[in-house]
Amino acid sequence: CENVNDAFLCFWGRSPFFGFHWHYHPELDITYVHRGQGTRLVGNNVSDFRAGDFVFLGSNLPHTWISDDDFSQQEKQMEVIVLQFPPQLSSDSWLQLPELANLKKLLTHADRGIVFSEMIRKSAVNMLIEMTTVSGFERFQLLLSLLNLLGFEPERKFLASFRNSP
Secondary structure (H helix, E strand, C coil), X not given: CCCCCCCXXXXXXXXXXXXXXXXXXXXXXXXXXXXXXXXXXXXXXXXXXXXXXXXXXXXXCXXXXXXXXXXXXXXXXXXXXXXXXXXXXXXXXXXXXXXXXXXXXXXXXXXXXXXXXXXXXXXXHHHHHHHCCCCHHHHHHHHHHHHHHHHCCCCCEECCCCCCCC
């Protein structure tokens, strides 16, 4: 699902090594690490990552993933799924609806980066994998379902201690 004409991107990324690439972008970003390990930097947070890592980042939140040398030397590939969608999806007008209160809170919290519990992660990863195989309205519908699921996560943990600006 890497059509540049699509409103958002969802793709598998594979690489023998993830080097330091500190960056930010206006799109909101969900990254799932299928295979790999190393160090994740998000805002002012530095922590380890490994297979199963599932993180939601807000717009313009600086970040990078750096793979461990040990992992790269084992001749294994890093594998991730990346979902990026435009900040317009979090526009205030439709988030005022009472039915979307949890989604509004989720999108606000994403400004600091969020890690999710294993229970939520399992369902979310299945949706994310499915998103890489579909397109159009079906993919958009999955995005909304995924955000709804993440919005009800009671055990979300923040990565950055405060909102970071680039």
